Amino acid sequence: MTVPFFSVPPARHVAWVNVYAQQRSNRRSRRNHSNEGNQGDFSSLSSSEGDFVSQDALWGVLLEAMPLGVMVLASSLQMVYCNEKAKDLCDRLRNEANELPISICQLCQRLIQEDSPEPLIMEYQEQEQFLRLQARWMNLSTPQPLLLVLIEDCHESMRNELAIEQDKYDLTDREAEIWFLLRQKYPYQDISALLNISLNTVKTHVKNIYAKRKNLAKERKIWYSR
Structure with a gap:
């Protein structure tokens, strides 16, 4: 939708x-200096080798490395998690600091009203902003239902x-x-x-x-x- x-x-x-x-x-110059002959072995770490990486730290790094803004909101629209990309994109959207942008509020409220398991997508364009927003319910056993919001910078x-x-x-x-x-x-x-x-x-x-x-x-x- x-x-x-x-x-x-x-x-x-x-x-x-x-x-x-x-x-x-610049991209071509960097590629010309790369070593095309190097190949890595594809193998998984044993449990003992992976013990030095905590699951929380690993997921934190993975979420920050994503090219999308990632937000987790409670059904009350209270912030649960927000990666740096999402913070940057929200700063471009909102009128006042520490406020959830109106476009994200509207998207989430519509998803809550429709109570649909399908994700809701909105493409937002104003002046030089062109963003694609996606909201969906998270299938987790939590005291309060959670919403996952993904924000894509379409220009990027x-x-x-x-x-x-x-x-x-x-x-x-x-x-x-x-x-x-x-x-x-x-x-x-x-x-x-x-x-x-x-x-x-x-x-x-x-x-x-x-x-x-x-x-x-x-x-x-x-x-x-x-």
């Missing part, structure tokens, strides 16, 4: 693509996805810009206007992009990104 949302303003797409293009040369996800796509198809910076806009269902005329290039130039780049995608289908590769 998804709450309706507004799309991201087109004018911001080109700015995001420019940021991705600047990062590409788009940047990471474009980085993979650019390396995956070996796209030039201009091709990456055009491919990103194509992924957003932009017509050729709009791409031409946004990037200030001719319509024929757009068509040439698109032809090159699809040729690279077709060639890639015949190969087996692994891609890395940062």
